[in-house]
């Protein structure tokens with residue numbers, strides 16, 4: 263279990279994280295979302311004791327990360343910027359890490375196998391592609407067989423096969439009862455990976471709820487209607503208070519009215535219906551809707567500021 267209590271972190275004038283509280287439960291993948299510059303990486307660094315909060319507290323399993331005697335056995339992390347000694351082989355990189363925690367060479371071989379780097383284990387990590395570097399970072403996170411995983415953009419640089427692999431891995435790790443906190447900008451990927459969401463904007467909590475609840479809360483619901491009488495039906499639906507747009511020949515998209523009510527309107531007007539399908543909004547739509555006021559570096563209406571963040575290392 264990860265706990266953040268009233269975390270606040272300032273960099274000069276800039277408040278990166280503001281009075282942020284949440285807890286991450288074991289047994290499910292929790293997605294950590296927020297627009298660029300929202301404070302996700304800073305929060306992860308605070309959780310891992312890589313930065314000190316100005317106020318508040320961050321604990322993993324009830325203890326500060328920096329107080330854990332063998333931290334890799336409790337929490338594994340992948341942060342955005344990699345800290346691999348470029349001259350070292352993947353094997354030696356992991357072996358050095360393992361030795362600091364009293365872990366043997368057997369575990370190094372196991373994680374190399376698990377992340378699919380066995381064949382290139384003796385090659386210089388500096389020559390690795392972005393995707394291979396991510397796999398090595400994930401291997402390092404898994405080295406101590408930890409009960410908590412904190413992964414910042416783990417799918418970054420991975421090809422479709424790699425993305426599917428990490429998705430399955432995260433779900434399996436959660437199903438084993440581990441706590442998995444993962445950030446990503448890929449909404450479609452998050453939608454099929456995370457069960458719970460913590461969403462922040464401008465360093466503050468925007469939502470802490472299940473994926474389903476988050477999408478429902480945004481109100482991004484519509485109904486797809488197919489009818490040979492689309493033109494006439496469209497007028498009846500609009501008269502009944504529905505927001506209706508013609509999305510194709512004989513196809514309508516209706517907002518503000520539920521499927522049952524649309525069926526009643528069609529029956530009352532004698533319109534034939536071929537299809538009435540409720541359409542749940544996407545995570546992307548919900549995210550855009552609920553974080554609209556928290557976007558710091560948007561394409562329009564922004565301040566023109568650039569993201570002046572510094573890379574972190576783990």
Ligand SMILES: Nc1ncnc2c1ncn2[C@@H]1O[C@H](COP(=O)(O)OP(=O)(O)OP(=O)(O)O)[C@@H](O)[C@H]1O
Pocket residue numbers: 273276277278296297298299300301302303304305569570571572
């Ligand atoms: N070391 C630092 N010094 C100064 N400002 C920083 C530092 N680290 C982060 N910031 C600022 O704090 C804010 C939050 O940054 P952070 O990297 O945590 O956001 P993020 O949600 O991870 O963003 P992204 O999605 O772009 O990776 C940003 O405005 C960033 O510029």
